[in-house]
Amino acid sequence: MLDADTSLPHSPTSGQPTSSGAPSTLLSEQAPEQRRRLVTEIPGPRSRELAARKAGAVASGVGTMLPVYVERAGGGIVVDVDGNHLVDLGSGIAVTNVGNAAPAVVDGVREQVGRFTHTCFMITPYQGYVEVCEALNRLTPGDHEKRSALFNSGAEAVENAVKIARHATGRDAVVAFDHAYHGRTNLTMAMTAKSMPYKSGFGPFAGEIYRAPMSYPFRDTAAGVDVDGPAAAARAIATIESQVGAGNTACVVIEPIQGEGGFVVPAPGFLPALAQWCRQNGVLFVADEIQTGFARTGDLFACEHEGVVPDLITTAKGIAGGLPLAAVTGRAEVMDAVHAGGLGGTYGGNPVACAAALGAIATVEEQDLAGAARRIGDVALPLLRELAAENPAIGDVRGRGAMLAIEIVQPGTTLPHQQEAARISAACHRQGVVTLTCGTWGNVLRLLPPLVIGEDLLRDGLSVLADAVRAGLPG
Ligand code: PLZ
Numbered sequence: 001m002l003d004a005d006t007s008l009p010h011s012p013t014s015g016q017p018t019s020s021g022a023p024s025t026l027l028s029e030q031a032p033e034q035r036r037r038l039v040t041e042i043p044g045p046r047s048r049e050l051a052a053r054k055a056g057a058v059a060s061g062v063g064t065m066l067p068v069y070v071e072r073a074g075g076g077i078v079v080d081v082d083g084n085h086l087v088d089l090g091s092g093i094a095v096t097n098v099g100n101a102a103p104a105v106v107d108g109v110r111e112q113v114g115r116f117t118h119t120c121f122m123i124t125p126y127q128g129y130v131e132v133c134e135a136l137n138r139l140t141p142g143d144h145e146k147r148s149a150l151f152n153s154g155a156e157a158v159e160n161a162v163k164i165a166r167h168a169t170g171r172d173a174v175v176a177f178d179h180a181y182h183g184r185t186n187l188t189m190a191m192t193a194k195s196m197p198y199k200s201g202f203g204p205f206a207g208e209i210y211r212a213p214m215s216y217p218f219r220d221t222a223a224g225v226d227v228d229g230p231a232a233a234a235r236a237i238a239t240i241e242s243q244v245g246a247g248n249t250a251c252v253v254i255e256p257i258q259g260e261g262g263f264v265v266p267a268p269g270f271l272p273a274l275a276q277w278c279r280q281n282g283v284l285f286v287a288d289e290i291q292t293g294f295a296r297t298g299d300l301f302a303c304e305h306e307g308v309v310p311d312l313i314t315t316a317k318g319i320a321g322g323l324p325l326a327a328v329t330g331r332a333e334v335m336d337a338v339h340a341g342g343l344g345g346t347y348g349g350n351p352v353a354c355a356a357a358l359g360a361i362a363t364v365e366e367q368d369l370a371g372a373a374r375r376i377g378d379v380a381l382p383l384l385r386e387l388a389a390e391n392p393a394i395g396d397v398r399g400r401g402a403m404l405a406i407e408i409v410q411p412g413t414t415l416p417h418q419q420e421a422a423r424i425s426a427a428c429h430r431q432g433v434v435t436l437t438c439g440t441w442g443n444v445l446r447l448l449p450p451l452v453i454g455e456d457l458l459r460d461g462l463s464v465l466a467d468a469v470r471a472g473l474p475g
């Protein structure tokens with residue numbers, strides 16, 4: 001058990017004192033009770049009814065992983081239309097870091113939506129947009145002069161980072177990595193590595209995108225490749241130099257910890273060596289922190305862990321507590337290289353999304369959610385390692401802070417075992433725990449709890465996961 005000062009809140013309820021005696025400001029007035037409770041099978045009858053309507057109304061290309069239809073959510077709980085309380089270990093894919101319907105987000109949105117909902121920042125601007133950019137410039141790594149621009153989605157931010165990098169360098173080529181995920185638009189599909197389901201049948205793709213080998217310690221070891229970070233960087237750099245040419249390369253775009261590609265944490269020294277090579281060759285180093293950002297990994301941004309300062313950083317997801325907002329932040333001289341009117345969009349930096357972001361950012365800072373993420377890791381990692389020690393289906397346990405994963409393999413090998421990962425995840429769902437899978441082979445079970453989750457709720461979710469893993473043991 002953690003001591004009182006450093007422990008996670010014990011399932012706070014709205015306005016009630018937490019175990020440490022401090023009033024909780026983590027949950028909104030309407031937040032659900034912070035306890036897992038199943039009152040029907042999963043999904044229940046009302047969710048199944050809505051799923052049937054979905055089939056007749058929504059394009060079938062838009063899938064749903066766990067078709068319980070949500071009625072409300074808050075803290076670490078999602079409540080469905082049948083009244084089931086599920087433990088949220090996904091945060092809507094690393095979005096609700098501050099919790100769902102976080103009070104500061106709700107208050108900011110309410111206040112803004114009553115005053116005005118849209119003017120278009122490119123037409124008649126407003127203060128919230130400027131304040132979000134100021135916050136991003138202050139909080140992202142590096143103390144150099146910075147500028148930001150706001151967009152609607154992560155993919156749009158990545159697209160704009162590439163536009164800016166090409167404009168600033170006068171070069172065309174963009175380097176992405178094996179297992180990378182950067183989005184589903186045409187340019188970002190080209191940068192995303194995995195074919196099914198993201199790319200298959202959707203080409204042709206944007207040109208001048210090249211792929212370099214990633215540092216993937218678990219698989220590099222299995223392949224007999226040097227797992228040392230600088231050595232893995234040298235391997236990537238050799239690929240870039242021989243297949244692209246440093247002088248043609250506008251930017252290297254990398255997730256400091258890969259998200260959809262399998263929560264791949266590169267070996268120490270990989271990112272710094274890559275960033276150094278970029279600096280020496282006039283190549284811009286772009287950190288895609290869309291999934292890792294806003295305290296998720298125990299630092300405000302994952303790059304900080306090794307002191308890497310990117311030239312450009314893309315953010316989205318955790319930036320606004322669930323409202324659609326994304327950003328590119330970077331060196332002032334790079335960002336300002338683009339001609340006036342060269343960046344924008346109708347909704348980019350929408351005032352309601354900006355109000356939400358200001359609430360979310362204040363919450364991350366005031367509640368020290370980076371510290372909360374580290375404590376989530378401190379609780380979860382030992383339990384996952386214990387589970388791995390007794391279960392040969394878990395080939396690797398990895399991650400940082402509240403971005404954690406287990407990679408599921410054929411026992412005794414490193415061969416990916418997607419069906420077993422799917423079985424474990426489905427078993428968690430049936431018991432009311434929202435888990436997600438990821439990875440190039442779909443065999444990685446990932447945990448992304450809201451950073452405000454109570455410790456007992458987190459432990460409850462993890463024990464359901466442990467039972468689900470153990471149920472697969474032979475005998
Ligand atoms: N870059 C690192 O993680 C989004 C995508 C889920 P958008 N990841 C979740 C899915 O199946 O579509 C993501 C990311 C990183 C870019 C993106 C793209 O962000 O806001 O989904 O466009």
